[in-house]
Amino acid sequence: MKITFPHMGSLSIALKCLFEHLGAEVIVPPPITKKTLNIGVQNSPELACLPLKINMGNYIEAIEQGAEAIVMLGGVGPCRFGYYGQVQKEILKDLGYDVKMVVVDPPDRDFVGFLRDLAPLFPKASVKNVIHGLNLAFRKIVASDKLEKQLLISRAHERKRGEITHIYERYIQKLDRADTVRDIKRVTKEGLRELKAAEENKGVKPLKIVIVGEIYFLLEPYPSQDIYRALNELGVEVIKTEYLSEYLLSSIFTWRFNRIKKYARPYLKRHIGGHGVNSIGNTIKYARQCDGIIHIFPFTCTPEIVAQGILQRISKDLNVPIMSLSYDENTGTAGYQTRLEAFIDLLQKKRDAKEALVNEGLSWN
Known part of the structure; x- marks a missing residue:
């Protein structure tokens, strides 16, 4: 079949x-x-x-x-x-x-x-084939997640636009063909090394933006018009809050999901379906580790619409800029690109103002 x-x-x-x-x-x-x-x-x-x-x-x-x-x-x-x-x-x-x-x-x-x-x-x-297949499949998921995490950092520093994306795609293809644990480890190690080697301006401290939202949008680039690549090409490092390996482990081991619920609890005390709790919990978890947060989700997604309202309060309480973007099949590229550029300008001005205060010996709240 x-x-x-x-x-x-x-x-x-x-x-x-x-x-x-x-x-x-x-x-x-x-x-x-x-x-x-x-x-x-x-x-x-x-x-x-x-x-x-x-x-x-x-x-x-x-x-x-x-x-x-x-x-x-x-x-x-x-x-x-x-x-x-x-x-x-x-x-x-x-x-x-x-x-x-x-x-x-x-x-x-x-x-x-x-x-x-x-x-x-x-x-x-056979049982042997099931165990072997599951082992290789999960190792490939973990390996691809490692490569993507590095991609979202390295691509913000690339010498030539498209070069690091090409490296990443080449190693994902090699990972797809790998048929032993040894091959998977080798491909991952070589891929990470080559991604890092293709960076330039390593001394520059770029903006960091965290992405939260609905799980399909976090894992699949197409529906969000590959917002990760768009941000990287604007010189921004991206922190994605959910990867496939983490999603699967949270589905099997509920204590992992309970950790995110603890972060969300001050603002959300009940499950609202989908990935709504994760959007709230991850926002709070990563708020101090970034310059800003972008919330992405499908248009009409009820759990994320509920989360969007709560995120406005979190943005004010934690003094972290948050922008929500919803998508459907009619979403145009130009308007969203303009919004990303405007958000980045806002974050850069906020960082410059903070650094100016620190240089003058004043505190930033």
Whole structure:
């Protein structure tokens, strides 16, 4: 059976590795493009959020390349993400696609049950293959996260625009092809070294901006118009608050999520669905480590809209500039680029004013 799945950052590398080691043929959807989005928009409810529409485009493009089964995470709580799988299943059925949709619950507290839901797709997989596949897949996720963390620092210092992005993409491709733990470690080490070596102006202290928001937007660059690259090319180092490895570990080990809840508790004492609590908690956690914070999320995302209102209060209380950006399929690039440039100008003026006061021996509040 030929299996596919939606793009979400480095998830495709990990799932391809895992499913192939379990004996399946994998159809990775084509990279997300305007065509992908258009297909999704044409075949999704008008008021559905952007991730659902992009996922639909992923599925249809993969099905047209021969995919026979789709693996999709389910969910619980006030976020509409929990309905994605069922809605998409009905849409594909109405479009006449004969494809099996497998919706598995997140591995929260029940990792064995998570694997059991996937088992029917891999009837010939042995326990040894499962363990080996999971080990390699997770190591690839961790490795890709390390490379991306370095990318978001190094690219703010690159000598030639596009050079460091090219290095990063080359090593992600090598990571995709790696088939042993030793290869993964070697690729990661070489990639980090080459990314750092391509930097210039290492003595310059650039602005640092933290990105919080909805998990799909944090992991997948396309829906936010690759805000990370846009900020890096404006000379800003970026701190991304959620990576795929951390997201998966928080799903398995709830104590990790409880740490973020503790940060959020002064402002939010209950779960509001999606990644709303994480947006609040991470904002408080990183507020003293940056010059400003940008909150990104899909238009109509209720948990993040709730978080947006709370973030305005946090911005005032902690004296940290916060800008919220929502996106849908009609979002234009030029307007958002202008907003990013204006926000950076604001942060630079604030930093200059703070440094001037410090030089005069005055305190900054």
